[in-house]
Amino acid sequence: MRIALTGNPNSGKTTMYNALTGSNEKVGNWAGVTVSKKEQKIKNAYCNNQELIAVDLPGAYSMSPFTSEESITSTYVKKENPDVIINIVDATNLSRSLFFTTQLLELGIPMVVALNKSDINSKKETTINVAELSKQLGCPVIETISTSKQGLNELIQAATKQSTQKQTAPFHQKEIDLTNKNEVENADRERFSFVNDIVKKVEHRKIQTKDKNINDKIDAILTNKWLGIPIFAVVMYLVFEISQVWIGTPIADWLVAYLEMFQAWVGDLLANANPLLSALLVDGIIGGVIAVIGFLPLVMVMYFLIALLEDCGYMSRVAVVLDPIFKKVGLSGKSVIPFVISIGCAVPGIMASRTIRNERERRATAMLAPFMPCGAKIPVISLFAGAFFNNAGWVSTLMYFTGIVLIFLGALLINKITGYKARKSFFIIELPDYKIPSLWQAFKSMCNRGWAYIVKAATIILLCNTAVQIMQTFTWSFTVAETADASILATIATPFSYLLFPIVGVLSWQLAAAAVTGFIAKENVVGTLAVCFVGLENLIDTEELVLMQGAGQEVAGIIAITKIAALAYLMFNLYTPPCFAAIGAMRSEMKSSKWVWGGIGLQFGVGYTVAYFVYTIGTLFTAPETLNTVGALVGLFIVAIFVITISVLIKNANKKVKEEYALTSK
Amino acid sequence: MKLIDAIEGQEYVIQDIETDDEELDAFLFSLGCYSGETITVVSHIKSGCVVSIKDARYTIDNQLADAIVI
Incomplete structure (x- = not known):
């Protein structure tokens, strides 16, 4: 049985998916982290040995796609007939989320609503009448907190029970000509007013969203006209300084000492062996891999820090701060997130460009993201900084700075080559609430990516080193x-x-x-x-x-x-x-x-x-x-x-x- | 008047979205940003403004703020 997870961007689908399946997919506090479909079996703890498959989908605001990753979601639920849909609704934003919910209910696929982030609601003293909401929508509604795995058992039980039921929709769109813009808009207006009526009945808010809150106070500083860019520069500088000088290097030195002891030990073992074989094994294979693994601590500390940044909600603000500059070279603030992700690895960075709607802008972003030195380049930078410049911190800083300059120049070149005409482009980005980043989440992300680095060193790098040693x-x-x-x-x-x-x-x-x-x-x-x-x-x-x-x-x-x-x-x-x-x-x-x-x-x-x-x-x-x-x-x-x-x-x-x-x- | 001239913290009713970009129009609609709905400018910043639509915060640039009639 396949269970599709759907909902608005940043409602917590992937966090829930990770909790249900034990996977370690990338999560973050901004809209548009997930850009492709993921499938995995749900853990036995939640499903009593039944064969349940969870399908994680990119977030969408409605059934009509706006960017290419949103179309993955609407195509999947329409064409692939999942057995049950779990619609994850951000409880702090019912009035927007239920628009998509009522559209999903019309598909006739059995559905359960997960009212997620209910902990934030209790903090804001917003109450939602769950029983009434369930009655209004005609499907079970379960309160969940996916960051702490609360309510997931009930949710899966409800989903399995529901899968045999027929789903009826509380709101039916009238028969309209879908190609007529006015008719579609009128139908959508009716849908929204239906949603507004439900929200009025079930939600009681003490604090209005439009009032200024603590988030706005932080935003006023972080996206300040003068301070925004310097703060971003300092944050990035700290990320590099901490990972590559303060914490990373001491651990790396310690690690390398042990690795070299291991290398010497193997060398002693092979003291009487064929000198050719021992050279191949000790100098070639082990020496080469050690040289790469030795830089692992630097890379891991950096992954940890970047995971913290991604989790706290700062990324959207960076996009806001840098949007005016990037506009000057024909990109937009949306390109910033792919570039920042590329500091970790260019592959997910390039994939993140999918959330950019304008085709030229998207391709340019994917083309330029690799100029940002990634985690795999850190060993190269550190090697040269160490061998030639006394481990000077400025080498690394200069490399990242040059990378950024090249991105700008490259964007200008691409504009010229593609014959870019300045035209109206609109920028809109959701500002999620800040949250205290989860150390555990960052730790998991660090281990996950650190492991991938080790695997790469033990496979591709090992293979290449062996080939190089033999050819030499x-x-x-x-x-x-x-x-x-x-x-x-x-x-x-x-x-x-x-x-x-x-x-x-x-x-x-x-x-x-x-x-x-x-x-x-x-x-x-x-x-x-x-x-x-x-x-x-x-x-x-x-x-x-x-x-x-x-x-x-x-x-x-x-x-x-x-x-x-x-x-x-x-x-x-x-x-x-x-x-x-x-x-x-x-x-x-x-x-x-x-x-x-x-x-x-x-x-x-x-x-x-x-x-x-x-x-x-x-x-x-x-x-x-x-x-x-x-x-x-x-x-x-x-x-x-x-x-x-x-x-x-x-x-x-x-x-x-x-x-x-x-x-x-x- | 345009959203760009809105007073911070005051709730306005959207009169019209002036754009030829139908997809953008539909996207804004799905966020709850369409004529008849309310919108509040939380603060003006250099490149645009921070707005509250339904129960979420967004930053929009000056070009978009200039297209929203309130």
Whole structure:
């Protein structure tokens, strides 16, 4: 038996779904967190071993969809015939919610209403006559609090009992011509007045919603004309500082010490084994994975903090604060939420763009979201900050800041290329009540995503590291390579290293191989470098190299690049396409291969251009004598191709716009 | 008058929504924002205003506030 969970956005459907099924789907305190359908068996504790499947659906305000995720809901309940519908009604907002409820009741599918958030109502001293509401609607009404799992047993019992009953509707829409706008509107007006009558009968409010309350006082500060943006900047700065410096790094250092002990232990075990095998296992596989897992604490602390932000209701306010700025580049405040989610991972970030109604805006958001450095890029940033900049906090801050700047510039470019005409766009976003974020929820979310990170390290990253280690050990004739430079990996990666030469100033197939594996998953950059340089200590600054050589030391497999080159290489890795998963997500949201290829091209072009200029200009300022003229010219040529392509596209777009105007004036 | 000129905290009755965008009109309708219903501006902010429609709070931008006649 399938039970569909429906209701207005932010009424608590996914929280209830998680409680019923024991899943850990993303929840948050804003409208539009869930953007796709989810199905899972309900826990035995609620259903006495019956086979009950809960279906979580994106929130909707009515049966007529406004954005694409809302259409998932109306299509599902109309076409897929669920056995029972649980309509989750936000008890604090009966007057709006019941509009959708009465529409659902007309479908004839057995229904139970879950009057959710009833705890908030008792705080606000609003009372609802549940028995009367049930009588008026003609279906059972159960009071629930899904955050504390109250009322869920009764709810499921009522739903199973109801599934055999026939559902009648308290309000029937008259036979009307659904294509006639006026007739539809009149029918909807009748429906709303029917709902208003019910609300009058059953609801007693002490505090009117229109009166100013504590939420408005907080809003007055957080969305203040002058303070709004600085507060957001401080909040984000704290998220990075806490996760990447204050708390994350000490735990990471501690963890790495243990992991290296484990690596040494395995090394001792294999002391008498085939040296080739032990190198493959200890340096290649274990070394590479440790390098990635070592950054897990940083990533987990950040996930925890972001979950707290998502839970408290601040996200909608951020959208409000940034809307005026984003409007200037043809996006809107709605794009902010996908960008902020992308700080955790670009895949859900790109999917969150589904709540944006305007197609061009939605595709642009999906295309630009990966510029935001995600959780998988943290290891890369931290590695370079640690190896070249003494773990300086500004490296990470600069990377996020550059990401934001690139989003703005990218949005402008997309406008030009698509021939965007400034037109009226409306922005409306619901402001949910603030709530104290649940530490337990944030902890669960952190563990969930931390686990996913470990799984990724143990599968994709492990596989890539093994492949890299094997390719680095053997030559094409499958004999052991005397030096790594003769290995399969070196010959494959060398052509790419010519492309990277204008960015790092040295021909290094190792850096090229790391960048290439990074397109599979960004953590691979760290893993591959660890494998290629036998531990990351051998990736060092040229200045340190001079000191070491002065001391008469010789280290095999060492690679030395300048600080500027390290920064440029880091930026190349951060701002070119993030990973296969993100490209897949882009493809499914954009639904146009032209846009997807355009997006990948834009990301490559922008990433390369930024890295090239950072290296070339940076080197001209710091050590002009080390700049290789040929390299600089080759890089300039590659950048020029990108710029020319963009200009041609913009020119074509302008021509098209002109033609359109010409046609309309005829 | 337009919603943009509304006094904070005072309840107004919506007279008309001036938009050619039928989908937006229908969406606002499903939120309970249509002629004959009441609307209250809780506060004016730089980019628009915070409004109370039925029992929820929304932020709308100046362009939308300019389209709501009260």
